Amino acid sequence: MSDFLAKAALDFFIAFGVVIGGSTLAGVGAALVLVPPANEMLETAAKLKIWAIVAAVGGTIDPMRVIETNMMDGHLSPVVQQLLFIICAFLGAHTGTELIKLICGKAV
Numbered sequence: 001m002s003d004f005l006a007k008a009a010l011d012f013f014i015a016f017g018v019v020i021g022g023s024t025l026a027g028v029g030a031a032l033v034l035v036p037p038a039n040e041m042l043e044t045a046a047k048l049k050i051w052a053i054v055a056a057v058g059g060t061i062d063p064m065r066v067i068e069t070n071m072m073d074g075h076l077s078p079v080v081q082q083l084l085f086i087i088c089a090f091l092g093a094h095t096g097t098e099l100i101k102l103i104c105g106k107a108v
Contacts, residue, residue: 004081004084007085008084008085008088009088010056011056011057011085011086011088011089011092012056012088012089012091012092012095013092014052014055014056014089014092015052015053015055015056015088015089015090015091015092015093015096016052016092016093016095016096017092017096018048018051018052018055018056018093018096019045019048019049019052019092019093019096019097019100020096020099020100022044022045022048022052023041023042023044023045023048023096023100024041026040026041026043026044027040027041027044038104038105038106041100041103041104042100042101042104042106045096045097045100045101046097048093049093049094049096049097050093052089052092052093052096053086053089053090053093056085056088056089056092056093057082057085057086057089066078066079066082
């Protein structure tokens with residue numbers, strides 16, 4: 001169980017870090033080229049959200065293959081684990097996006 005929780009936490013924080021880091025650096029780049037940084041950060045956070053999830057769960061088709069293979073064999077535990085990892089990554093990416101919105105003054 002601790003391996004599962006460790007992987008889930010890592011997925012959360014990797015996705016969170018991708019969104020926060022990418023958006024922050026986009027803001028720095030925007031400031032350097034005299035474009036409004038807040039707008040660029042908000043757009044970048046929205047664009048990076050899906051890619052942060054992909055990066056966190058492995059960046060390949062392997063999680064989908066695990067789901068497919070185990071679902072067809074009737075083993076639901078690995079399927080549920082993979083889905084929970086994807087959900088944790090989504091929550092990390094979403095939290096990062098909401099934090100960027102808060103920083104930029106567009107909290108919903």
